[in-house]
Amino acid sequence: MAAQRGEGETTATPLEPADRERARAIPEAAVARLAVYLRVLSGMSDQGVTAVSSEELSQAAGVNAAKLRKDLSYIGSYGTRGVGYDVEVLVSHIERILGLTRNHSVAVVGIGNLGHALANYGGFPGRGFPVTALFDVDADLVGVPVGGIPVNHIDEITAVCIEREVSIGVIATPPPAAQSVCDRLVSAGVQCILNFAPVVLQVPDNVEVRKVDLAVEMQILSFHVARRADEAVHAAGGVSAGIGPAGNNGHGVDGMVIRP
Amino acid sequence: MAAQRGEGETTATPLEPADRERARAIPEAAVARLAVYLRVLSGMSDQGVTAVSSEELSQAAGVNAAKLRKDLSYIGSYGTRGVGYDVEVLVSHIERILGLTRNHSVAVVGIGNLGHALANYGGFPGRGFPVTALFDVDADLVGVPVGGIPVNHIDEITAVCIEREVSIGVIATPPPAAQSVCDRLVSAGVQCILNFAPVVLQVPDNVEVRKVDLAVEMQILSFHVARRADEAVHAAGGVSAGIGPAGNNGHGVDGMVIRP
């Protein structure tokens, strides 16, 4: 069904049959972690580290060692028992599975504060995501270069996206405009969308949407503040300088007690 | 153990004993969704809607109706069978559980592109999160007001955070500075951190960290692009205008087929 818009996609590494089967089976959560491993590994590589064990890597990535090994096993067996993993080998395999062997053009829609920040991010963290198009409704912004790219009017979205083979659309508009922008992106053939607007987007199910929602993040933190504060109050009625009921799973980095 | 810094916390709504027990049991995933429901409900409230059924609300929030009811049941039974939920009642209960009955001062560290965007966000989406402090290492920025708040030097972080009772710290620094900034926030008594830097932060386990990682989001999307493209290629060898093996879970909004 999908993407045969623009034959430019042929530069992608073809993926072995065995890998194809695997890729389909990788849990979403594991994919997210693979991206983290990749960053940690890249850092190690830059520092000249050539080999790493699951224990080391898992600590650096902040996860359980067993989980890390299982995650890596989803993409194949590239470790050496008794030794560990070759950093470069791992990097290249993760990059291949994540589809980072080719570039993904990014379009940012909505050049407000956030849009500016995104456009200026400079090659986007973790290269491979060049921002090739910017859009806004504001006629005064059209033609103004932001981060080296001139802004286009939002009405040109379809033509420009197709022309520049945009594969990822970033929505950084005010909430009311988000759904409309999303629809336009979709009809321009964009199948992946990163949405910063605090809105639940409706999309056909061949389109992948990821949401970054500041308000939600803040409120989750708020929830924990409230829970903590509450526990503290009610722990005061408890035993001595008590450990409190919350699952205190040992290994405390602690040493960070608040003054009395 | 926790937070007895500043008695200013007394303005929080006390939470009934029954609620305290509940709050501890709410799954993290459900908390995130509650925040979404809250936003949708607020929007409805603004439009004068006073009652809503689980079916309507769940559609607006993009989730399963049963899941929504279960989520709401975590915070208590505030619906009326045969009728639905009272919007205002639901709003106030969710706000209470999420700890939104009091303000949470926010400090933003790192006033680059992103920091600017955050500081200018204007009262932060979903009020209740006033930005009360900004920090940067750059001496030239100190004193400059951004979004109405003058920037402080990062060395003042402890004093200022304590003075202004900051409860949430936002890290928007370059990666190398993130851990150091985090440590300083923690020693200033900040127990909740929202991290935009692509770094795995090490914190004592009484501190809650949430990560917003652009690179990871992009790479997850990239993964899906790759998977899709690959499926498309190999589906070409398949049956007729085939439905493709990917779990096509009915209810397609579709009508978005790409031209042949």
Place this chain on the structure above:
DNA sequence: CCGACTTTGTGCATGCGTTCACAAGCGGTA
């Protein structure tokens, strides 16, 4: 006042993801 209809709240089964624990495999060493 009663019965039919609507919608909530939840017990239960299912599936996914995490964790444990250990066998298999490899390098180093005598």
Place this chain on the structure above:
DNA sequence: TACCGCTTGTGAACGCATGCACAAAGTCGG
């Protein structure tokens, strides 16, 4: 070559979250 210690890869158990299906509980019309 044979042994030993270390680390991977994974089968299996566990736990959490999702989705289903239905009883409980309320409203509305007659």
